[in-house]
Amino acid sequence: MRFDADTLTISPQILSLIAEIDEFKGAWKALGTLAPERLSALRRVATIESIGSSTRIEGSRLSDREVERLLSNLEIQKFETRDEQEVAGYADVMETVFAHADAIDITENHIKQLHRDLLAHSAKDERHRGHYKTNPNHVSAFDAEGKEIGVVFETASPFETPRMMAELVEWTRAALDDRTTHPLLVIAIFTVVFLAIHPFQDGNGRLSRVLTTLLLLRCGYAYVPYSSLESVIEQTKESYYLALRRTQGTIRGDAPEWEPWVLYFLRALQQQKQKLEAKIERERIVIGALPALSVQILELARDHGRLTIGQIVKLTGANRNTIKKHLKDLVSSSHLTQHGTGKGTWYGRG
Missing domain, CATH: 1.10.3290.10 (Fido-like domain)
Structure with missing residues (x-):
């Protein structure tokens, strides 16, 4: 088998694709300025x-x-x-x-x-x-x-x-x-x-x-x-x-x-x-449009995989009823999915 690229014709299409990918590679430092927890998610x-x-x-x-x-x-x-x-x-x-x-x-x-x-x-x-x-x-x-x-x-x-x-x-x-x-x-x-x-x-x-x-x-x-x-x-x-x-x-x-x-x-x-x-x-867009507590809940859901209301109360220190309102809005906007009912209810990524 031959492994060299001597027989590969570097067409304008190949050059254009490489240039586009390398441009993004070079711009990543600027694009990657999201908060560490967002990048982690x-x-x-x-x-x-x-x-x-x-x-x-x-x-x-x-x-x-x-x-x-x-x-x-x-x-x-x-x-x-x-x-x-x-x-x-x-x-x-x-x-x-x-x-x-x-x-x-x-x-x-x-x-x-x-x-x-x-x-x-x-x-x-x-x-x-x-x-x-x-x-x-x-x-x-x-x-x-x-x-x-x-x-x-x-x-x-x-x-x-x-x-x-x-x-x-x-x-x-x-x-x-x-x-x-x-x-x-x-x-x-x-x-x-x-x-x-x-x-x-x-x-x-x-x-x-x-x-x-x-x-x-x-x-x-x-x-x-x-x-x-x-x-x-x-x-x-x-x-x-x-x-x-x-x-x-x-x-x-x-x-x-x-x-x-x-x-x-x-x-x-x-x-x-x-x-x-x-x-x-x-x-x-999510960060700019959602209330701070909603963003925090989304980050917790992505880091933990699944969350109950009790866990969110413990992790955020926020009022239980306030959290329920934020969860309702996040579910209705498809940012989160509700699983189960009653005491067995938990929330995960949408």
């Missing part, structure tokens, strides 16, 4: 969306609300279903990447450690987590009854995988260091080649999205934790797979066609930053 929402979307792309059936409930109880350390195990593992790894991106260089050891942690809660994957595959794992198509009907894409063989991963990591590190290729193009090529190799027995799709986030953070795209790239991919899943297949089908030749995947990747990053711009604007 944005990050929590984006993290829930990312975990939910990335696991659903691979077949999970948990909604974002179910993911949110699970994340609020991660200390239980016991997850009954594979969907829950995958969510817990993804949450752990995302937290590691967000907290320590500067210290996690792209090395084979770090990639294996992230894979190990990604599957840490899955007993089914205990044997192979953190290790390259030992059996073929070609991407196959299945019929409605789950029977394999054909191979869609042939990934690297177990024998080829260690060499190809070593070459990919070496190329990525060198390309990011010498800066002759724009980092967004380097990250795009890394991702599509990683998925073509499919180095682990399972978890490759989820890990590819974790590594994409890691590389973006290491390249200075500091806004990434506040807007979910995974949710963009989930919403454009057909285009995602089509772009992957169109580029991956040419990777083993002398002239890989990077453009289908690069264009998809850059457009996804464009949508990610556009979603964040819209969220920031809405946050500013």
Whole structure:
């Protein structure tokens, strides 16, 4: 496989997308002047969306609300279903990447450690987590009854995988260091080649999205934790797979066609930053339009996940009847959702 971008034609469209994304990257310091608790709320929402979307792309059936409930109880350390195990593992790894991106260089050891942690809660994957595959794992198509009907894409063989991963990591590190290729193009090529190799027995799709986030953070795209790239991919899943297949089908030749995947990747990053711009604007409108106590209640709901009136009284010190009035207004404006009735009533994000 070739990893260089020599065969990629840098079209005006690609240049325009890169310029737009980099402009937002440069403006983030000014855009990110929301209060820390507001940024924390944005990050929590984006993290829930990312975990939910990335696991659903691979077949999970948990909604974002179910993911949110699970994340609020991660200390239980016991997850009954594979969907829950995958969510817990993804949450752990995302937290590691967000907290320590500067210290996690792209090395084979770090990639294996992230894979190990990604599957840490899955007993089914205990044997192979953190290790390259030992059996073929070609991407196959299945019929409605789950029977394999054909191979869609042939990934690297177990024998080829260690060499190809070593070459990919070496190329990525060198390309990011010498800066002759724009980092967004380097990250795009890394991702599509990683998925073509499919180095682990399972978890490759989820890990590819974790590594994409890691590389973006290491390249200075500091806004990434506040807007979910995974949710963009989930919403454009057909285009995602089509772009992957169109580029991956040419990777083993002398002239890989990077453009289908690069264009998809850059457009996804464009949508990610556009979603964040819209969220920031809405946050500013909320802050400017709502009473101070209502804003405080919203922040508590986003930080705690679910709140009762008693909890709000205790946390704010405000009068119970005043809080009820604010809660009624927040529910009617769809900022909060009321769950249950009577003494069992609690409130969560709208």
